Amino acid sequence: MEIAKDLWEAAEDLRYLLNRGYPRDASLQLVGNHYNLDHDYRHLLRRGVFPASLVEERERKRVPVGELRGEGLAVDGYNCIITLESALKGKTIVLADDGFVRDISGVSGGYRETPETTKALGLIMAFLQSAGPAEALFLLDSPIRGSGELAARIRTLMKEHGIQGDASAIKVPERIMAGYRGIIASSDTAVIDQSERVFDLAGHLIAEHLRIPSIIEIKKQ
Template identity: 35%
Template sequence: MGVQDPIDSIARALSLTRAERVALSKIVRSPEESLRNSMKVVPPHIVKGSDLGVDGFNVIITVERALAGDPVYVCTDGIVRDLSLSYSSYKPSDLFDRAVETIADTVRSMSPGRVTIYLDSPISRSGLIAKRIREITSEEFEVKTSNRVDSEILSHEIVASSDSRIIEGAKAIVDLAHAAISRAGISPKRLFTDRGMLGGI
């Protein structure tokens, strides 16, 4: 018999809904993954002069959610994530332009040597979204649509993403979404301190 997923055990015990289970699985990583991921995170100033690859939808959606007032969380690996169930049906909101402008300003403040923003081709209207990003940023950054974002982005020295699969293969991670929402004056929620859950639970 295989080892039962602890998240699944908690979800069953508490009769969590699918949305609640997804939230729990995003916020709480295993101790091993939390440590492994956190060791790859570099502070923004380290990005200076580096080749930066940005997981476009991943970062944009998190910043959009934060700007809209939806909860975003500092997870147990120290990386900020929103609670979206899926990006496959993503459509830009009225806050899209502001989110991209905030991200672009944050990237500029890091002074990378080169920036490539990747958008997943299967997502509807990804080509038009890429065009809009180029317009907002005055084509300052390279914006690419790809069917292989996960593999292409890993060719960069530093990667901006909260996706676990990308983090696993990356050499170094910068939490661009966290830096961007902080620049907008928004603080992500924290369920945990260095000593455990808030409230002593």
């Protein structure tokens, strides 16, 4: 994705408005229209730019990789898998103001497994083996087609790698994550905001193992 210089100015303007309490959607529309940004750029701003108050709160919740050992880990399945797959495909990834890594693919409900799914799951399993959480609970959105089959595949991989835990396809994973006492692996803003401790699983793997050139650090240095 070729980045126009206007994007950085647009990000600064949006950040300015958000820090002064202006509504997010209206601010995004105003800034996007002012700079004549296309859909991808607008989505990148939505995924990457936040007010300082939210940034501070989310940074407080982030846990380093070393804290995973011996802890329970609930994995926001599609969030982590889709972000990793996007990186493996060379699609644009954004390192947001709040320090979390996000994709801008917009796949979500239309997700289908691809050849990159196997690679993404392999990276996750190898990481979990090394990080040593007490358990890993993969949560997948059951309304997404193929979720049951993917959960079964993950359970098989976990058994092969000696990882304790489970993988389930349920209607509203967010409800389970909201009551989970361990650490949540996700970069989804709604999930982060309802959680106490969060680990950016996909972001960690992208930074440590993929080192892709298509990651955009939206915050101006």
